[in-house]
Amino acid sequence: MSAKCILEFDLIPMKKDTLQTIAERTGFSKSTVSRVVSGQGRRYRISEAAISKIQDEIRACGYTPDLIAQGLRTRRTNTVGLTIPSIDNPFFASLSGNIITRLKRCGYNILLSDSMETEENERAAINSFVSRKVDGIIAVPVSKSPSFIEGVSASIPVVLIDRYYENTFLPYVCTDNYAGARRATEYLLSKGYRNIMAIQGVRSSMPNKERVNGFLDAVRLGGTPDAEGFVTGDSFSVENGAREIEAVLSAGRKIDAVFAFSTTILLGVIRSLREHGLRIPDDVAVVSFDDNVFLDYMDPPISRVAQNTDRMGEATVDILMKLMSSSGSGGESGMEDGQMLIMPELIIRGSC
Amino acid sequence: MSAKCILEFDLIPMKKDTLQTIAERTGFSKSTVSRVVSGQGRRYRISEAAISKIQDEIRACGYTPDLIAQGLRTRRTNTVGLTIPSIDNPFFASLSGNIITRLKRCGYNILLSDSMETEENERAAINSFVSRKVDGIIAVPVSKSPSFIEGVSASIPVVLIDRYYENTFLPYVCTDNYAGARRATEYLLSKGYRNIMAIQGVRSSMPNKERVNGFLDAVRLGGTPDAEGFVTGDSFSVENGAREIEAVLSAGRKIDAVFAFSTTILLGVIRSLREHGLRIPDDVAVVSFDDNVFLDYMDPPISRVAQNTDRMGEATVDILMKLMSSSGSGGESGMEDGQMLIMPELIIRGSC
DNA sequence: TGTGGTTGCGCAATCGATTGAGCAAAAGTA
DNA sequence: TACTTTTGCTCAATCGATTGCGCAACCACA
Numbered sequence: 233m234s235a236k237c238i239l240e241f242d243l244i245p246m247k248k249d250t251l252q253t254i255a256e257r258t259g260f261s262k263s264t265v266s267r268v269v270s271g272q273g274r275r276y277r278i279s280e281a282a283i284s285k286i287q288d289e290i291r292a293c294g295y296t297p298d299l300i301a302q303g304l305r306t307r308r309t310n311t312v313g314l315t316i317p318s319i320d321n322p323f324f325a326s327l328s329g330n331i332i333t334r335l336k337r338c339g340y341n342i343l344l345s346d347s348m349e350t351e352e353n354e355r356a357a358i359n360s361f362v363s364r365k366v367d368g369i370i371a372v373p374v375s376k377s378p379s380f381i382e383g384v385s386a387s388i389p390v391v392l393i394d395r396y397y398e399n400t401f402l403p404y405v406c407t408d409n410y411a412g413a414r415r416a417t418e419y420l421l422s423k424g425y426r427n428i429m430a431i432q433g434v435r436s437s438m439p440n441k442e443r444v445n446g447f448l449d450a451v452r453l454g455g456t457p458d459a460e461g462f463v464t465g466d467s468f469s470v471e472n473g474a475r476e477i478e479a480v481l482s483a484g485r486k487i488d489a490v491f492a493f494s495t496t497i498l499l500g501v502i503r504s505l506r507e508h509g510l511r512i513p514d515d516v517a518v519v520s521f522d523d524n525v526f527l528d529y530m531d532p533p534i535s536r537v538a539q540n541t542d543r544m545g546e547a548t549v550d551i552l553m554k555l556m557s558s559s560g561s562g563g564e565s566g567m568e569d570g571q572m573l574i575m576p577e578l579i580i581r582g583s584c
Numbered sequence: 585m586s587a588k589c590i591l592e593f594d595l596i597p598m599k600k601d602t603l604q605t606i607a608e609r610t611g612f613s614k615s616t617v618s619r620v621v622s623g624q625g626r627r628y629r630i631s632e633a634a635i636s637k638i639q640d641e642i643r644a645c646g647y648t649p650d651l652i653a654q655g656l657r658t659r660r661t662n663t664v665g666l667t668i669p670s671i672d673n674p675f676f677a678s679l680s681g682n683i684i685t686r687l688k689r690c691g692y693n694i695l696l697s698d699s700m701e702t703e704e705n706e707r708a709a710i711n712s713f714v715s716r717k718v719d720g721i722i723a724v725p726v727s728k729s730p731s732f733i734e735g736v737s738a739s740i741p742v743v744l745i746d747r748y749y750e751n752t753f754l755p756y757v758c759t760d761n762y763a764g765a766r767r768a769t770e771y772l773l774s775k776g777y778r779n780i781m782a783i784q785g786v787r788s789s790m791p792n793k794e795r796v797n798g799f800l801d802a803v804r805l806g807g808t809p810d811a812e813g814f815v816t817g818d819s820f821s822v823e824n825g826a827r828e829i830e831a832v833l834s835a836g837r838k839i840d841a842v843f844a845f846s847t848t849i850l851l852g853v854i855r856s857l858r859e860h861g862l863r864i865p866d867d868v869a870v871v872s873f874d875d876n877v878f879l880d881y882m883d884p885p886i887s888r889v890a891q892n893t894d895r896m897g898e899a900t901v902d903i904l905m906k907l908m909s910s911s912g913s914g915g916e917s918g919m920e921d922g923q924m925l926i927m928p929e930l931i932i933r934g935s936c
Numbered sequence: 937t938g939t940g941g942t943t944g945c946g947c948a949a950t951c952g953a954t955t956g957a958g959c960a961a962a963a964g965t966a
Numbered sequence: 967t968a969c970t971t972t973t974g975c976t977c978a979a980t981c982g983a984t985t986g987c988g989c990a991a992c993c994a995c996a
Contacts, residue, residue, distance in 0.1 A: 250981095250982055250983085251982065251983060251984095252982075252983095260945075260946085261945070261946045261947080262946090262982090262983075262984090263945075263946060263947080263984080263985075264944090264945060264946075266983060266984060266985085267945095267984090267985090269983090270983095270984085276944085276945085276985095277942090277943060277944055277945080278944070278945075279943085279944060279945090282944080282945085296711065296714070296715045297715065297982085297983070298656075298715065298717065298981085298982050298983070299712075299715045299716045299717070300652060300655045300656045300661065300716065300717050300981085300982080300983095301656050301951090301981070301982035301983045301984090302982080302983055302984080303652045303951095303983095304650075304652045304653050304656050304950095304951050304952070304953095304981090304982080304983080305950075305951055305982080305983050305984050305985090306951085306983080306984070307951075309652065311695075318681070319671070319677050319680055319681040319684065320674075320677055320678055320681045322672075322674060322677070325671050325672055325674070325677040326672055328671055329670070329671040329672045329698055332671065332696065332697070332698050333698060333700070336697070336698075336705075341695055341697070341712055341716070342695065342696050342697070343663075343693055343694065343695060343696075344684065344694050344695075344696040345684070345688070345693070345694070346681055346684050346685060346688075348685070353688075359648065360651075360693055362648070363648045363649065363650065363651045364651045364652065364693070365650065365651070365652050470877075499877065499878070499881050502881055503881065524878070525822075525851065526851070526876070526878035526882075529851050529854055529855065529882065530878075530881065530882065530883070531882070531883040602951095602952055602953085603952065603953060603954095604952075604953095612975075612976090613975070613976050613977080614952090614953075614954090614976090615954080615955075615975075615976060615977080616974085616975060616976075618952095618953060618954060618955085619954090619955090619975095621953090622953095622954085628955095628974085628975085629972085629973060629974055629975080630974070630975075631973085631974060631975090634974080634975085649952085649953070650951085650952050650953070652951085652952080652953095653951070653952035653953045653954090653981090654952080654953055654954080655953095655981095656951090656952080656953080656980095656981050656982065656983095657952080657953050657954050657955090657980075657981050658953080658954070658981085659981075937996100938995105938996090939994100939995090939996090940993105940994085940995090941992105941993085941994080941995105942991105942992085942993080942994100943990105943991085943992075943993095944989105944990095944991090944992100945988105945989090945990095945991105946987105946988090946989085946990100947986105947987090947988085947989095948985100948986100948987095949984100949985090949986095949987105950983100950984085950985090951982105951983095951984090952981105953980100953981095954979100954980085954981090955978100955979090955980090956977105956978100956979095957976105957977085957978095957979105958975105958976085958977080958978105959974105959975090959976080959977095960973105960974095960975090960976100961972105961973085961974090961975105962971100962972080962973070962974100963970100963971080963972070963973085964969100964970080964971070964972085965968100965969080965970075965971090966967100966968090966969085966970100
C-alpha cells in the first residue's frame, strides 16, 4: 500500500522528462540534445565530451522521445494502417500476423481495424488512418468500388491484399485464384470424377470470380468430354455449403465431387453429406480452398488449395516499403510492378 | 494517365487544409474554428451565423483534424495498445477481434503487437505504446514477472487478459481455469472413466497451473476412490500431445480418457491415437480446452471447455474504460473490482 | 593585425490544434 | 449619461521535437 504510493510519486514526475529538461540538466540546448538522441551527434559536430555527457543523462533517466511530438514535426509516424474484413477468419489472422511481424522488423507499428465486411467500417478505418497520418496503408478491401481508396492513395501509399479491383492502378498482392481452382479441378478430373459441383462465395468478389473461371475452364478444356461441372452458392458461410448440398441431393442430381470455395463452405458440405449418410471420399470426393491445420485432422483429411500467406505478406510489405521510401504518394511507381499474383499450393489428402 | 495527374494535382494541395487555412477563408480565428469543429460552438457563445458558415466550409473542403497535433496538445490519443502472444492462435484472434470491435465502438483505435511469446518483444511493444502515448494498454502478458508492466501501469492504465500474476495489483480478466478443468474432469468421472490422463501446456503459466489443480482436485475429491488421474506434458503444441500419448501407450499404461489442455495438444492426441488404431470414444474418451468451430466437424465431434471470449473481451474493455476515465494511472481503482474470472462453458459432444 | 576556415553549439521558427484570459461592442440597468 | 453585464470573438501560450541559419571562439597563416 505505502509501497505503491512511493512508486507513484517516483514515477509520475520522472516521466516528465523531455528534451527541455535534459537540456537544462546537462547545460546544453534542446537542439544539441535532440541531435545526440537521434544519433546525429557526429554529423553535427557535437564534441565527444558533450555526446557522452548527454547520453549518460539519457540513460540515467530513461528518456524516450515523444513519438507524437516527433510525428507532428517530421510528418512521419512509423505507423501503418491495416484493415481486414474479419480477424476471426484464420486466413486473415495468419496474413495479419505475417504482415505485423515483418513490419515490426522494419520499425513500423500497426494500427489494426476489423471492417467486419462492411464498407462503412472500412471507410471509417481508412479515414482514421489518414487523420492519424499513417505512413502507409494495407487493406483487404470490402468496398465495391476502388474510388475512395484510390483517392486516399494519392496522398498515402496503399497496397491491397487478397482482394482487388479490375482497371485500377492500385498495387495489390493476391493468390492466383484462377490457377488454384483450375489445378484442383484438373486433379479431380484426373482422378476420374466426372460430376463436379463447385460452391462459391460472394459472387461479386474478384477472387471468387477467378475461382469460378478456373473451375469452369478446367472442366471445359480438360479433354474429358463426359465431364460436367456446375457452380452454385452465394456466400462464404457454413450455411451456404450445407444448403447447396441439401438442394442438390434433394433434387436428385448426381454428383461425385464437391469443390468448396472456402473452409467455411466446406464445413457446411461435410455436415450435410454426413446427415445424408454419404461418405467422403467413397460416395463424394471433396476439395476446399484455404489452408488450416485442422484440415489434416479431419476424417478423412481434406485436400485443399492452400494460399501462401507467408509469401503474400512478404510481397505486400516489400511493395509498401518501396512505395513509402520512394515518395509520399502511391502514384507512379505502383503501375509497373505493384500488382502480383502468388501461386497457391495444391495439397492432396484423403478426401479425393 | 493524364487523368491520374489531374487527380494528384487536385488532391495534394487540397489536403493542406488546417484550422489556419479555414480560419483565413472564413474570416474567423483559429480558436473559433477549433471550437466549432469540436462541437463546442454553443458552449463558447459562437453565433449561429458563424457556426454555420464555418461548418459549411468544413464540409466543403472535407477538413478533418490532425490527430497527431491534437494528441500532442491534449495528451490524449484515443488509442489503446494491445499485445498478444500470437495472432495465429484462434483463441487470441477471437479475443482480439472482440476487443477491437468494442473499443472501436467507444471511439478508440488499436495499436496491435504480436509478442510471439517472447518477453523481449513484449517489452519493446509496451515501450512503443508508452512513447506513442496510448491512453491504455491491454496485454496477454508473456513475461515471467509483472514488475515491468506494474511500472508502466503507474502512468498508463493496464488490464491483463487470459494470463495474470499472483500477488499483483494489476487488474485482469481470465477464464476460471480451475472451475473449467474441474467440471470437465468431473464429467468424465460421471461417465465412468477411471484412468484419466491430463496433458498440460507451459507449466509456469497461471492458467495451466489452475487447470492442473482443477483436474487433480476433481479426481481426488470426486467421491470415486477407484479413479486415477495423472498429469504430464510441458507445452501447448501438437508435438507435445502426440509425444505424451506415445509415451504412455508404449509404457503400457492403461488410460480410458485424455484431457488435452489446449486444442493444439488435442490434435497431437488425435493423431497419435489414430496411429495406434485406437478409436474415440470407444477405446479412449477425449476432452479439450478452448473452443473452435472445427471441433464440431471432427469425427467424432470433440467435447471441450470453451472459454467465453465474448465476455472476456467485454469485461476487459469495461475495466479499461473505467480506468481511463477515472484517472491517468491505473493505481487505486484496480484493486477492488479489477480482477475477475469468467466462467467457461462445458460443451459436450461425441468424444466422451 | 587582418583574413579565412573550422569547430561546437544555440536561436527561434515550425508542425497543427487547444484553451484560459481578455477585449471591444452591444445590450441592459439605474 | 454612466455603469454593468452579456455577447462574440481573438490573442498568444502551449504541447515536445526538429532543423536551417548563424554566431562566437579558436586556430592557421601571411
